[in-house]
Structure formats: structure tokens, C-alpha cells
Amino acid sequence: MTRNGEISQFRILLIAIYCMVTGCFAFDVFVPGLPEISKELGINQGQTQWLISAMSLGTTVTLLICGTLADAYGRRKVLFGFLGLMLIASAAVCFPQPYSSFIMWRFVQGVGCGVTFVMGFTLIADVCDRQKRPIYISYLSASLTLFLALAPIFGGYMIHYWGWRSTFVFVFVMTAVALGVVYFCLPETLKASHKANWSQLLRSYRQMILSKEFLGLGLTPGLMIGASVGYLSLASHYLIRDFGLSEISYGWYQSIFMFIQGGLSVMLGSIIRNHGVEKVLRFSVFCGFISSFLFMVATWFFPTVLWVQTVCMVFFTICINSSIVTHVDKGLSLFPSALGTASALQGALRGFVIAFAVQIGGWMVMGAPISALGNFVFAMGALVLVVYFALTRKVINSPQN
Template sequence: MISPRYFIALLLSLVLLSPLGIDLFLPTLPQIASGLKTSVSHIQLTIPLFLLVMGVGQLISGPLVDNYGRKPIAILGLILYLIGCAGAAMATNWPLFLIARVIQGMAVCCTAVVAFSGVRDRLAGDDAARAYSFLNGSLNIVPALAPLLGGMLAQYWGWRAPFGFLFLYALVLMIVVHYGLPETRPPGTLKSALFPARTYGQIVKKPAFLAFTFSIAGALGMVLTYVSLAPMVLMEQARLSPLSFSLIFGGNGLWIMLMSAVANRMIPRCGRPFCLLIGALSMLMAGMVIVIEPYLLAPSVLSHWLSYMLPVALSVAGLAFIMGPATSYALAPFQNNAGVASALLGFIQMSGGAGGSLLVLLLPLSPYAALGLMMLISGLLSTLAWLTSLKIKGTLTSINSH
């Protein structure tokens, strides 16, 4: 049996396929558009589409993981990722590039479900919460470093180079997974239909599952809102250069990693409910601060980047305390349906977070008010998750999927 650290490192390598598939090629959007003779908006469209395919696809990959095992679906996802990377690197027009990105989205919906199911298979309680917190926290190194790496690759070898790098990463990872990833599907795992609507319906009838899952979706929605508004606020209003923006944007990712490490240490000492409470209060405080800043600060002070990033730092610290405990609580009752439950959680997390962020951004609000509203919503949802955690006594081990 492999060590827990090696096992978590393997799962992290699988989880990284998703953010790498987005952040690595961000600096090359204009070059890709020029190379494919299309508009930048067309290339940007592949980002939400990638996330949408990833979210919806988990509803199918979840049952596959339970029916056929974690390892075979991980290999399938990596094969699809290789096809998607090769297609994007060799695309000669926008439709071919779009198809390649859709295939990549299909790939990561497989690998993400495998990773989170694997944690549920091997760990429980505080240990699972720490693992989920580590996985989510480690993801934030990607926005910190991937754009810089992607830009350097493109500078020397053109816009196709980042996809070549992703192809090599996936190829090496597939070899490692083939030889080093154990099959962790529990013997009593229940088989289910390709799209087990009845089982999904039974899971969403569990109020506790919804409370914890929506708190995760709210936190993700806050991050997506921040990322969407950051270029306009920091570069147009605060007049930061692209390099300064990249450094501050990356520094925030490192800050989340640090807070995730702190949360990992606090979970066994203080308990998951306490960490959820810390996360909820951080979100609510950040939301209130950023909403009232325009009314209290002079325009010259408000235009400084710190007026935006300090509340963001407080809110993402809250996110670090929410993700691990909420994920472990949401999946804990479903020992024999871990794949299906992980898939449903991923779907709600992705679609709920993206949908909530989009709705807030469409409202006629200033950037500060829009982000503040999303922070407050996330804080309220996390407060509900905290109250729910106080009522958790026992656990359910399975749901009948017949």
C-alpha cells in the first residue's frame, strides 16, 4: 500500500489538470485569436464552455467511477486530455480549437471525480477535511504561476507550446497513474445507471448535503466574481501594469495556499464546525467592508489596489476554511456512492458558482458592490453550513440506487 502523502500527491496531480487547462494559456489569448484568424472573444468563450462541460460531465463520470473503478476512469480521462491537448495544439481554425477544448473539459470531469472519490475512499472525518482543504488550497498555486509559465512558453515557441506542455504533463501522469495509483473503490460500492437520476434525486433530498454543497458553490462564485472583475479594477481603475497585476494576482493565490495550510492545522485541533464558522465570518466581514468602502473612502484612496485586494484577501482566507470541512461533510454519508455523490457535488459547485457569479455580474452594480454581494451570499450560505454541522451526529453509508 502506498503512503498517504504519495496517494494525495497523485490525486493532486489529477486535480491540477483542470486549472492548468485554463490558466496556462490565458496570456496567449490574443496570439491564439490571431493564429486562428478569429476574435479574442471567440477564444475567451472556450473558458466558460470548458467549465460547463466539466461540471455537467461529472454527472456521467460519477456513475462510471462507481461502476468501473477509479483507476480505469482516471486513465480514460487522461487519454481524452491528451487528445484535447493535441487537437488544440494542431488546430487550424476556431471550430477545431473549440472541439479540442470541449474534449479537455470531458477529460477533467473524469479526473476530478476520481480525485475526490479517492479521498472519500481512503479518509474520513477530519483527515478527509484536511485532504480536501489541501487539494483546494494547492490549486491556487496554478493561477499564481501558470500564466507566467504559459507566457514564457508562448514567447519562445508560439501559442501552441502551452498545449504541448499540457500534453507532456498528461502523458507522464498517465504512466504514473497506470503504475502507481491503486484502485480504491470499496467492495460494497453500489452500481448505478449511466445517469442515475433517481439516485441524484435521493441525494439532493438530503438537506445537509445541500447546505454544505451550496456553501462550496457560494465560495467558488465569490472567487469567479473576483477573478472576472480583477482586471478591470486593478488595471483600469488602479492603473496597475500587467506585470504588477500578475504579481498581485499570483500573490493572492499564494495567500490562499498559506491559509489552507493554517486551516489544515486547525481542523484536528478546533474541529470542522469551528473552521466553518471562521470561514463564514471572514466572508461576511469582507463583504461588509467592500460594500461600504465607496461611501467612506476618498476617491484617491478607493482607487488604490489595496482597497480592493484587502477585502479579497479576507474573503479568500474564509474560503480556505470552508472548502475542506464542507466537502468532507457533504460526501461523508455516501461511502457506497462516493463517485455519484462527488459528481453531483462537482456539478452543483461548478454550475452554481458560475451561475451565481454570472447573475451578480449582470446586475447594474459597481465592481465593489457586485463582489461584496457575492461575498455576503457566500457568507450566509457558509453560516447555514456551520449551523448544519452542529447537528451532525451519525452518518449514512449508502443510498439505494435501484
Template sequence: MPQLPFILTVAMLSAFGLIASDVYLPAMPSMATEFGVADWQMPQTISFYLLALAIAQLGYGPLSDRYGRKPVVLAGVALYIVGSVGCATSATYDGFLAWRMLEAVGAAAGLVVGRALIADTCDKRTSAKAYAVIYPLVSLSPALAPAIGGHLAAAFGWRSDFLFVAAFGVTALMMVMALLPETLPVAARTRTSPFAGFNHVLRDWTFLRYTLVVCTIYCAWFVYLTQSPFLFARQGLSEEQSGWLYLPLTAGIIGANLLTKRLLDRWPYDRIVAAGIACFVFGGLAFLAVVSLGLQGAAAVVLPMCLVSFANGSSLSLAVSGAVGSEHGYAATASGLVGFCQIGSAALVAMGVSAAFGTSFGVLSGAVLVLGLIALSTCLPRPERRTSEV
């Protein structure tokens, strides 16, 4: 296992993209009022952020395979800090969107290089154990960021949320400079075209299967993140109150991560992935039951999603590790591709769901169930190719 300072630095790099995504969730209704836009347009700021985050990852992977991990991630963190300050000073909705996209381009470096650093220093099973330490730390961000952001917005206005994000980026920058070694020797760097590895990675069936698991879980997560603030607001909850309602989900993710770390020495890798997917499907069925029974209240929204959070803490982390550490031999390129698919699919699905169907409990429930069933399809045995008889 890598040393603790290394693990903490990778956790910071993996977390700051999610913190920027989630910190202003409780403030979105008031931001919509200040910018003079409709409620459904504020979730689009998350979707555009995610799209930029996804596309940028395609570039960072090959670049870090060619030029090394540390210089690439330093440049990305600097962009992240500038974009966050720009968001805090935006006067218009369009200007805010532009700075959000720059912020996302910077955040992508941390996600791609963080995963590549683990692949550089660990084999597949050790990598999964490292993620079982990193993901509980990273998983705090979807819960703590809205809670912190809700209190900051109530006390100082929503702009303080992005000043907090910029400060977080400065901390990450200092940690990278002081604690992060270069893990890709010059001799191991690729000398071919920066994008030559895409073909190798995309032909790897194991990579594709694990990536589909990652995408479905992440899509469900971001559909929830973009729908739930408006569901809570309609129930009369304040920004501070709704911010705390993301904590039970983080508890589920952390609990599943800790259990996964123990099970890795006892269960086959893919059995743990399948168990997490089963929790995902049960969460979708629980949402369906709540809608059918007409139950109301914050618990009706949060409790079914807690089941989905178990999949986030187990299947998601293992699937990321399996996709990046497969036999294709292009760790950072695979990291960029899995990140592109993960974030890009979440952006498109979250944006499409809110734009096509609006924000309602029925929309949230249906989306989670459908995505859970798609994830379940990855557990089916792969059909064997038949050879023709001569």
C-alpha cells in the same frame, strides 16, 4: 493517511482542470484582439469550459462507481490531452470554444475520481487531513498557472499556454498508470442503474449544506478570475505583471490549509468551516469599503480577495470532504454532484455577471459580498420540523 505517491497523483488529477482554466488569463486581452471579438467574450471561454466541466462530472461519478476508478480516469485524461492540443491549434474563436469544451470533459474525470479515491481510502476526518495536504498543492495552480502562462504568452504566444497544459496532462497520465491503484473492488461496485444514487445523495441535508458553501466560495473565486485580468490591464499592467498578482491569493489558500490541518485536532469540524466563511464575508466588506473610499491600484483589487482566499483554503476543502464523505454511501456519485454544482454555479455566475454588468471593480465587489452573505446563511441553525398534535 494514504502514501505520498497516492496523494501526489490525486493532487495532479485535481489540479489539471484548474490549470487549463487559469493558464491563459493574462493573455485573454491579446487573444480577444487576435480572434476579433469583444473583451467580454473572452471570459465566456472560461464559463463554457466550466459548464462542460460541470455537466461531465455528473456522468463520471456513476460510471466510476460502476466500472472502477482507474479505467474511467485514464479515458478522461486522454480526452484532456487531445482537447488541449486542439486549443493550441485553433484558428477561430468558435473552434477554440469547441476544443475547450472537449478539454473540460476530460478534466472532469480527474476532479470526480480524485475526490472518490480519497473517500474510498479515508474516513471523514482523515479525508479532511488528506485534503489539507492536497489542496495546498492544487491551490498553486490558480497562481502559478497565470504566472507561467503570462511568461509563455509573452515569449512564444498564447498557443504555448495550451501546449504546456497538454504536457501537464501527459505527466498526469503517466502518474496514474504507474502509481495509482484501483481503490474500488469489483465486489463493491454498484450493479443498479448508473444514476440510482442521485436520489440518495440529494436527500442528504448535510450534503446540500456543505455543497452550498462550496458553490458560493467557488463562484466568488471565478468572478474574480474573469474580472481581474481586465481590471489589471486598465491599470496598465503587462501580462507578466498581472500573472504574478495571483500569487498572494495562493499564499492565503495554502496558509489556511495548513492552519486547518492543525485545527482539525482541536476544533469541531463545523467551527472551522464557519471561521472560513467569516473571512469570506469580511473580504466582501473590505471590497465594499474600497469602492466606497474610491481607492485605486492593484493592491485595492488583490488585498480584499486575500481574505476570501482564506475561506477557499479552509471552508472549501472541508465542505468538499463533508459533502462527499457523508452518510449517503455513494462517494463517486456525490463527488460528481458536488463538482457539478461547484463548477456549474461558478460558470453561470461568472458568465452572468460579466454579460449583464460588464467588467469593473464595482461589479466584482458587489458579487463577492452577496456570495459571502449567502455562504453565511449556511451557519444558521436548521429549523426543526414541527410535528402536528393529534
């Protein structure tokens, strides 16, 4: 490859990383401010969860259609169009408004934001050969985890000094920069366009949804991520109100979990090579259930001992990362001739389940003591076990899949 070709690839990698970072910040930079948002808007814990659920649902919509649109009209046009939609929504959420319209704009923001997670990997797949592609994708994955961890730290400082609306203004500025970068710096990477075949896409989705194994493999990581996201967003109310943490301290607390996931991501490849996908997958299911049970017990019997609860959730977080990688791998292996469609539908399933789980968590803990948060996490862990025995046990125990 020529020197100019390598520079072009690296430039596209940087653009993809920046767009994904913008999406990361849109998702969770404001979470340390949820108690302040609840107080200012006069809403309860369950209602604040819609700020996360609405965006997750919006992203789900994008995941279902974005790949087909990008194949038909080009990566650059689709990325620019969805980022433009995100910019409008990001501007709208900066201003005082009724709670219902705030949630509506968060949904629209999620629709626009979803493109950043899809197109980042697609751009790399377009411009890199098979030898370079895994390296650049690992850079993207590492950046995604790193900035999901850093976002609440930045958010904690911004909320502490300038209030919670400053986080939404910051996302608006980041989105505006991303839009400019895509317009002026990103070349079209699609080599040959394809006519959008929506009927074929719907048939593929129907076939996959009717596969109980595929459905189960998509539901499980969604339930576990939903439990974690629900915990982190709901815990902000308890830790800031009852344990006396500041927004800055809570931002650092939330980041611990993301850094742990990032560290495990580095090691997970060698763990899977040594022990196999099936063993790691079973570990994630059963240890996830056990750690969720221990967390529930900790909130019942040690409601004021934060470190005990945190240790239990750290173990649960380890199981989450194992679950995502192994369940995705098994799910894609069921439809090897339609990997792009299967990947999009799996992502959409995860997004929908995360939104559902986060909202269920909000309803369960509304005005209740911290033990209700333990009940929520355990309920998600128990559902994971039910899905395993009802839908996925056979395919998980079949190494040939």
C-alpha cells in the same frame, strides 16, 4: 509493509499528483492572457469568461459519473479514457478557430480534465491503509493548491514571451505525458469491480438534491469560489489595461491568493479542532459577506488604489478556504452511508455554481468601471448569506450533524 509496497504507493502518489497538476494548468494557466485573447478574438469580457465556465461545466459532468465508471471498469481504464478525451480537446484549442468552437472544445477539455481531480484521491484510497491515507491525501491537497498558484506565474511568462496560445500548447504536452505515464506506469488499483447501478445512483442524487440543507451546503462554497475565480479572471482586464501590470506581474498577483489559501489549509485543521466546525463555518459565511461588502466599497471610493482592494479580497479568500472544508464536512455528514455519491454531487454542485457565478460576473462588468467588479463580489457574498438563512442555518447550528 514491505519496501516494494512503499515504493509502489509512492509511485502511485507521484502519478496522481502529476495528473492533478495537469488539470490545474488546464484550468487557469491562460488567465493572465485573457485581455490578449479578448483583443485577438474580438470578444468582450463576458465572452472571455466562457473559457472558464465551459471547462467548469465539463468537469461537473465528469464528477457525476466518474466514480461509478471507475468502480465498474477500473481506475486505470477510466483515467486513460478521459485523459485521451482531454488530449484531443487540448490539441483542438491550440489552433485558430471560431469563438463558438473554441468554447465547445474547452467544455470537452473540462469533461476529460475532471477525471484528474477525482481519480487522484481514489487511487490513494485504493492503495493506502487508514494510517497512511491521510498523509498521502494531504500531499495531494498541498500539491493541488501549490500548482494552482504556480500555473498563472508560468502562464504569465509564456504569454509575455510567446503569446497566449503557448499556454494551450503547454497543456497539450502535459496531457500527452500524463497519458503515457498512466498507460506505461500505472497499475490497476481496483481490487474488486462492481456492476454500475445507474438507477441506484440517480435515486441517491434525487434524495440528496431534495435535501435543502445538503443543497445549501453545496451552493455556499460554490458561490464563494465563483466570486474569487470571477474576480481573478475579470481583474486581469482591469489590472493589465488600467493599472499597467504586465502578464508576468499579473500572474504573480493571482498566485498571491492561491498561496494564501495554501497557507491557511495547513492551519485549518488545528483551527477546527480548537473552535469546532460550526464556529468556523459561521465565521466563513459572515466574514465572507463583510469582506465582500468592504471590497465593493473599496472599488467605489478607491478605484485606483489597488492595495486597498487587494487587502479586502485577501480576507475574502481566507473565508473561502474555511467555507470549503467546513461545508463539505457538514454536507457529507448528512449522508454517512453514501459518502462517495455525496462527495461527487457536492463537487458537481460547486462546479455548476462556479460556472454560473463566473458568467454572471462577466455580464455585470462588461465594459463597466472596476466598481462593477465590486458589485459582483458583493452580490455573491450577499447570496451566501441568503443561502445560510434560507437553507443551512439549522444544520450548521446542530453539532450532532
